[in-house]
Amino acid sequence: MTTRVAAIDCGTNSIRLLIADLPDPSAGPTAPLTDITRRLEIVRLGQGVDQTGRLAPEAIERTRVALAGYAAEIQKQGVDRVRMCATSASRDASNAADFRAMVERTLGVAPEVVTGDEEARLSFTGAVRGLPADAEPPYLVVDIGGGSTEFVLGTREDGVEAAISVDIGCVRMTERHLHGDPPTPAEVAAAEADIAAAVDRALTVVPGRRAGTLVGLAGSVTTVVAIAQGLHEYAPERIHHARVSYETVAGVTADLLGRTRAERLEIPVMHPGRADVIGAGALVLRVIMERAGMSALVASEHDILDGIAWSLAPSPS
Incomplete structure (x- = not known):
């Protein structure tokens, strides 16, 4: 049986959604995932973070609007599991708690601020399957x-x-x-x-x-x-x-x-x-x-x- 999942990657410049069907584990390590939808919105969450150390309120709001659209699509597609990872901008910001609270209200799950090591492992896994x-x-x-x-x-x-x-x-x-x-x-x-x-x-x-x-x-x-x-x-x-x-x-x-x-x-x-x-x-x-x-x-x-x-x-x- 396949498993329908939703992955969200919230970076400094963009927020992306992938809804996909994963193959049955018995299919083996080379079996591909099947895309249902991929979406990207440029929200510039990291606007000014390098100078201020804080996420700008308007950047958090842009991200909220995009995330609300993703949440509606996730519900529509009958997703079994959801994971959202937030990277550099939300690691650096002093007001990261405001961002986290917004995500939980909008998506219903908490964002994971992944470590650099975990970010690297996830990127590598995604990139090398199917080379x-x-x-x-x-x-x-x-x-x-x-x-x-x-x-x-x-x-x-x-x-x-x-x-x-x-x-x-x-x-x-x-x-x-x-x-x-x-x-x-x-x-x-x-x-x-x-x-x-x-x-x-x-x-x-x-x-x-x-x-x-x-x-x-x-x-x-x-x-x-x-x-x-x-x-x-x-x-x-x-x-x-x-x-x-x-x-x-x-x-x-x-x-x-x-x-x-x-x-x-x-x-x-x-x-x-x-x-x-x-x-x-x-x-x-x-x-x-x-x-x-x-x-x-x-x-x-x-x-x-x-x-x-x-x-x-x-x-x-």
Whole structure:
């Protein structure tokens, strides 16, 4: 029998919902989940957190509105189990209790503020299930979020070998450094130096330079890949497991950082809520590839959201 689950991932920039049917445990470890619905809303929960240390009331309200819509969909679809994980912004905020109370009122379950280690494990599980057979292990999985980026090294067979979360996300780097429209060369250089220092620290903990395959997750990565492919509309099936070279990523990054926000909005695959932070997200990706010595990237549409869903699977009887 299948189990219908709802996974919610509330990050610094977006809140996402996956309702899926999990296979019967007897189907084995390679059996896929079946999507019922995937939804994303840009709510910018982490607005200003880097400067104030608090979640802005208007950001909490934007998140509440999105979450109320998700709660209605969960009820409509007859979900058996629900899990909501909240990441960087709600870890950092001094008024996290206000956020937690709002979630319990709106969704009926408490958000789990997962540790960096748990976040890494969930992201890795979601990303590596179903990787193409020619993806050489070990895998370095990088999840570029709004407030932080997770680095995870491991294999399908043995799981996570090493993981770390560092505070270089697309929202955080934009708010900290990229103030111009477009950002000035000096602003880009300052952001790049900040990112490079954090990536080098991460790679001392997670030996990613010996990885066989770099797997990139989350909206910054998938948007860069969609642009690289010249897509006229966002097509997850074209992006999932697409392979993109370092040279292509560097070219897309330079183009994005050279555009104004209005010009970035003209890109067909650009989500309006991502237009002001995509330059920083692309820069984080480019610097990771440089510092880890990776000539190519495999993009994955499956990430921590899928890992949350898999964590709700019933134990084999």
